[in-house]
Amino acid sequence: MTNHPILTTEDLTYIYQKGSKNEVPAIQDVSIDIMQGELVGIIGHTGSGKSTLIEHFNALKKGTSGRVLLDGADIWADRSKIRSVRFHVGVCFQYPEYQLFEETVAKDIAFGPKNMGLQQDEIDRRVSDALSFVGLSDAYKEKSPFDLSGGEKRRVAIAGIMAMEPQVLVLDEPCAGLDPRGRETVLRMIADYRAKTGCTVLLVSHSMEDVAAIADRILVMNQSRVAFFDTVERVFSHAEELQNMGLDIPQMTHLLLLLREKGIDVPVNLYTVSQVHAMLQSRLKGGNVNAE
Ligand SMILES: Nc1ncnc2c1ncn2[C@@H]1O[C@H](COP(=O)(O)OP(=O)(O)OP(=O)(O)O)[C@@H](O)[C@H]1O
Ligand SMILES: [Mg+2]
Structure with missing residues (x-):
């Protein structure tokens, strides 16, 4: 990671049905x-504005007010x-597998790179690389996407965005509807x-555990505004406020905070059982749970 911002929003606001009686401010004054x-x-209760926000990152939506900068340049400055x-900025929307339509996996993944006007050998390289990023072998290339399992379809759809080699990859709920192994x-x-x-990745999720892990x-996001934007550990230190927003810190964080309350000096940045x-176990072996 560098300390050079790749994506910036300045006072970004988006209002659905602007000018009508049913205006919905979906995001307000987002500056990140x-x-x-x-x-x-990216975490937040349903309706907090997560999807609306990410649709601004690849110019699917234009803010009612405010700006989005990609690598320092206003994305709307030159249409x-x-x-x-x-x-x-490659955005993979929720349930992307519904958009698979080609007769083979390779053709589906090649769709984006082809659209970019790349040469065939470059397209082929990207299809192979993308398949390996999602952990599928070359044997999948000639399969029909419709013969795959749900999890495999999801991975092929994500590979299609990766094959465009975006600077920023945005995934909206990539684990939704998958079983625990598929999520993992x-x-x-x-x-x-x-x-x-070394790409920048934005991951929208309902699961604190999933996000904390990576x-x-x-x-x-809370009710269309940014509530917190900080390291995992610092965000989780606001357990009570998060709960008031309908969010919950991981169970293991609860447990560790409880141990700390009892005067036991444990780290709180561990998220899995x-x-x-x-x-x-390592502390008990040493005979002192407080030992570093
Ligand atoms: N097409 C639309 N027309 C009017 N209001 C909308 C539209 N799409 C979303 N909204 C409203 O905008 C707000 C933000 O919605 P958004 O879908 O961005 O939230 P979200 O955080 O992605 O929710 P979820 O977790 O359910 O995916 C909500 O109040 C929602 O009802
Ligand atoms: Mg959403």
């Missing part, structure tokens, strides 16, 4: 900097460049993709 290479989790903004696979794949490519920072188990 997303750093190059960062993995940011002839909007197409290229959509190549630089997709999360690991996203973390690996960021590690291998994000550098968490953006918490196995992490906490390993920490407690």
Whole structure:
């Protein structure tokens, strides 16, 4: 990660049905900097504005007021460049597998790169790379997307966005509807993709556990506004406020905070049962749960 902002919003506001009696302010005064290479989790109660916000990042929506900057440049400054903004910021919407339509997996993944006007050998390289990013072998290339499992379809759809090699990859609820193993696979794949490519990744999720496991920072949206935008640990230190927003910190964080209340000096930045188990076990072995 560098400290150079790749994506910035300045007082970004979007109002649905602007000018009517039924105006809905979906996002209000959102001012954030997303750093190059960062993995940011976006969390918030249903209707808090997460999807509306990310639709601004690749110019699918234009703010009612405010600006979006990509690498320092206002994305709406030159309308002839909007197409290229959509190549630089790849957004994968919820349930993207419904948009698979080609007769083979390879053709589906190639759709974006083809649209970008790339040469066939470059397209082929990207299809292979993207398949490997999502953990599927080359044997999948000639399969029909419709013969795959739900989780595999999801991964192929995500690969289609990765194949565009965007500077910023945005995923809206990529784990929605998957079983625990499928969720785990997709999360690991996203973390690996960021590690291998150094790309900036934004991950919208309902699950604090999922986001805590892989994000550098968490953006918490509440009723169309930014409530918090900070490291996982600092955001979780606002447990009570999060609960009031209909969000919950991970169960393991609850447990660790409880231990701290009892005067036991444990770290609170562990989010899974196995992490906490390993920490407690190693301390008990040393005969002192407070030991570092
Ligand atoms: N097409 C629309 N017309 C009018 N209001 C809308 C429209 N789409 C969303 N909204 C409203 O805008 C607000 C933000 O919605 P948005 O879909 O961005 O929230 P979200 O955080 O993505 O929710 P979810 O977790 O359910 O996906 C909500 O009040 C929602 O009802
Ligand atoms: Mg949404």
